[in-house]
Amino acid sequence: MASELAIETAAADLRLRLAHRLEEDARLRSPQWRAAVEAVPRHVFLPRFYRENDAPGVTTWEPVTPETAGQDEWLRLVYTDETWMTQFDGHDIDWTDPKPISNATPTSSSTLPSLVVRMLEDLDVHDGMDVLEIGTGTGYSTALLCHRLGSGNVTSIETDEGVARRAREALTESGRGPHLLVGDGRAGHPDGAPYDRLIATCGFRNIPPSWLEQVRPGGVILTTLRGWMRSLGLVKLITAGDSASGWFSEDDPSFMIARQQEAPENLGMVPGPDDGTVRKTTRGPEALTDSGPAFMAQLAAPDARFFSLAVDGGPLSTFVLDSVTDSFAVLTATDSGCEVRQGGPRRLWDMIESAIATWEEHGTPSTASFGVTVSRDRQVVWLGNPSGPQWRLPS
Numbered sequence: 001m002a003s004e005l006a007i008e009t010a011a012a013d014l015r016l017r018l019a020h021r022l023e024e025d026a027r028l029r030s031p032q033w034r035a036a037v038e039a040v041p042r043h044v045f046l047p048r049f050y051r052e053n054d055a056p057g058v059t060t061w062e063p064v065t066p067e068t069a070g071q072d073e074w075l076r077l078v079y080t081d082e083t084w085m086t087q088f089d090g091h092d093i094d095w096t097d098p099k100p101i102s103n104a105t106p107t108s109s110s111t112l113p114s115l116v117v118r119m120l121e122d123l124d125v126h127d128g129m130d131v132l133e134i135g136t137g138t139g140y141s142t143a144l145l146c147h148r149l150g151s152g153n154v155t156s157i158e159t160d161e162g163v164a165r166r167a168r169e170a171l172t173e174s175g176r177g178p179h180l181l182v183g184d185g186r187a188g189h190p191d192g193a194p195y196d197r198l199i200a201t202c203g204f205r206n207i208p209p210s211w212l213e214q215v216r217p218g219g220v221i222l223t224t225l226r227g228w229m230r231s232l233g234l235v236k237l238i239t240a241g242d243s244a245s246g247w248f249s250e251d252d253p254s255f256m257i258a259r260q261q262e263a264p265e266n267l268g269m270v271p272g273p274d275d276g277t278v279r280k281t282t283r284g285p286e287a288l289t290d291s292g293p294a295f296m297a298q299l300a301a302p303d304a305r306f307f308s309l310a311v312d313g314g315p316l317s318t319f320v321l322d323s324v325t326d327s328f329a330v331l332t333a334t335d336s337g338c339e340v341r342q343g344g345p346r347r348l349w350d351m352i353e354s355a356i357a358t359w360e361e362h363g364t365p366s367t368a369s370f371g372v373t374v375s376r377d378r379q380v381v382w383l384g385n386p387s388g389p390q391w392r393l394p395s
Contacts, residue, residue: 063098134185139167268321276343300355
């Protein structure tokens with residue numbers, strides 16, 4: 001086993017290489033954040049993790065530790081630009097005898113460094129600013145903030161007690177001591193307000209009103225908005241008292257959704273074969289997965305989810321279900337094209353088709369052409385400008 005000095009010497013070299021690659025890719029744009037990447041030991045925050053096995057079949061993650069992979073390979077992987085999983089289904093992992101994991105949902109990770117530093121650069125911090133971070137995770141991004149601003153200017157909230165405990169230990173080991181809290185990030189931390197900047201490292205369906213109250217006017221809120229079908233994207237909002245507005249970025253990061261906003265286990269009412277009304281449609285299930293149309297589908301049907309299933313030996317159908325209103329749309333291929341069967345208070349496929357048509361009429365713009373305006377009472381995504389086409393975010 002390599003000595004601690006040898007590990008740190010190798011890690012310092014790997015950090016320099018990582019910083020160089022991130023700078024070449026234009027993710028690192030300032031000397032202050034480059035210095036943070038070069039200084040913060042990511043391996044302290046990732047002593048053990050899981051990586052996805054690329055074998056065909058059921059998705060499986062394999063444990064990576066200095067013992068299972070070897071010291072050099074573990075360290076090399078830590079300093080690659082990859083996201084590594086550290087928790088599944090909200091349960092702590094028994095690292096005394098780690099096993100491969102299948103049929104599980106990742107619930108905590110260390111995000112790929114290029115996205116972390118890209119968001120930190122976009123946060124546009126300056127010396128002396130106070131930052132509230134929602135989602136401590138492993139603590140790596142928290143440590144970068146501490147290096148840039150000083151630990152006393154950083155407050156971070158983590159919802160999972162076990163994840164928070166490990167982050168605290170790693171931060172202490174790395175010589176950082178921010179204000180760490182365990183709780184619901186939607187509530188923020190009013191005792192430390194006002195903040196100059198707020199950054200969230202998990203996805204949210206809307207902007208919590210408490211964030212508007214706790215970020216000073218002219219401050220920045222940087223977060224990923226997402227729904228139950230997919231991520232919408234990274235949005236940067238400038239606050240103005242009791243409201244905020246801003247734009248989506250070109251990037252499409254897909255952070256795990258905040259646990260308090262996870263979709264209910266019940267997908268909704270599965271319709272019977274004769275429920276609803278049927279019509280032809282020119283848009284098939286690909287509208288739910290192709291990048292631009294899927295973005296619009298998520299805006300149009302914020303409470304929906306979808307899956308494909310062949311019922312009673314029949315053709316494969318795609319079910320779009322809204323568990324809030326029990327509305328549904330069922331897409332099925334026929335010899336003459338595709339048909340949709342709809343029912344419930346919301347005509348889901350009509351709404352999705354209309355949103356996609358609007359997007360096409362405006363020239364199929366990228367996400368950077370969409371903006372967001374939020375207040376305590378109303379939150380909307382708009383296309384082009386605030387007076388353009390609008391879609392409400394879920395409450």
